[in-house]
Amino acid sequence: MGIPERASRLRSLRYCARQFTPGEIEDIRALIAEGSQPNRTAVAREVARRLGWCGPDGRPKQCSCSVALGRMERDGLLQLPSRLHEARAWKTPVITAASDPGPALNGRRGDLGPLSWVRVRPGPDSKLWNEVVARHHYLGYRPLTGAQMRYLVYAEQRLVAALGFGASAWRVMDRDNFIGWNDAQRVARLHLIVNNARFLILPSVRVRMLASSVLAQAARRLRADWANVYSYRPVLLESFIECDRFSGTSYAAANWKFVGETTGRGKLDRCGKNPKTFKSIWLYPLDRRFREILCAPLPAGVPVL
Secondary structure (H helix, E strand, O other), X not given: OOOOHHHHOOOOEEEOOEEEOHHHHHHHHHHHHHOOOOOHHHHHHHHHHHHOOEOOOOOEOHHHHHHHHHHHHHOOOOOOOOOOOOOOOXXXXXXXXXXXXXXXXXXXXXXXXXXXXXXXXXXXXXXXXXXXXXXXXXXXXXXXXXXOEEEEEEEOOEEEEEEEEEEOOOOOHXXXXXXXXXXXXXXXXXXXXXXXXXXXXXXXXXXXXXXXXXXXHHHHHHHHHHHHHHOXXXXXXXXXXXXXXXXXXXXXXXXXXXXXXXXXXXXXXOOOOXXXXXXXXXXXXXXXXXXXXXXXXXXXXXXXX
C-alpha cells in the first residue's frame, strides 16, 4: 500500500513536542524504503540518531521517536515495517492482599517518627506501587509517560503513601503566565518541570499533617534522585487537583503555590467533546532561580516558534 496522495503535500508538522520539516519527513521515508533497518524499533533508533533528537542526558530519544513515527503512519505520512508482534497494551494490575489498607492508623505526624522512602524500580516494588495506585487512587493506574520517578513511603514497616512524578503538561495558560516564558523557551525547557501525577495516602491512614510532610520530603529528595537517573536537575514541580474533589490544603501546607485553574479540557481532548473537569494548578520551585533558568534567552540557532 502506497502513501496516500494527501501525504505528498508535506509541511512542517509537530509530533511529540518536535517540529518535523518536510525534508526530514522525506529523509525518514527514504530510510524506511532502503530497508537497512529491519524493524520499527531499529527505524526509530536510527531516525533519532540521524536527527540528533536527544534528551538532556544526551541519549537519543528512541521512545519518543517511536511514538512520533507511529503517529506519522496513522496520519498517512509514511509506512513503517510490519510489526513483529502485536502491540502489548498495559494491563490493569491484579489486586492482592499486598495492597490491603490495613488497620486504621490515626494520630499526628509526630507520632510516626521518621519515614522510610523507597524509590521504585522494576520488580516487586513496581508491582506493589501499580497495585496500590490502581486500588486506592481515584484516578486509578496508568503508566506514567516520559521521564518518571515513583516512590513508596513507609512508617516503620507500614506502607502509608505512594507518589508518582512524570512528564509535565505541554501548555497550561496560568502556569505559563506565572513563569513568564515564551513558546520557544517553553519547548526548549519543559523537561525542567516535573508533574506530580499521583499522590496517595492509604485510605486507612488518618494521620494529621502526614500528607504535607510527605510532599515536603518528596520535593527535597526528588531533584537529586532525578539527576542520578536522568543527568539533569528539574527546577519546578507542578500538580493539578480536581476542584470539585479536593481543596489542595496539603499542598498549601507544604508551601506549594496556587497559581490558577485549568480551562477544563484534558490534554487529549482537542475537540472539546469530553465533560469539563476544572483543576487547580499548584507549583513548587526546586530552585529559587527557576524563572531565570526557564526564561533565559535561547542559544543562537534555536528557532523561535
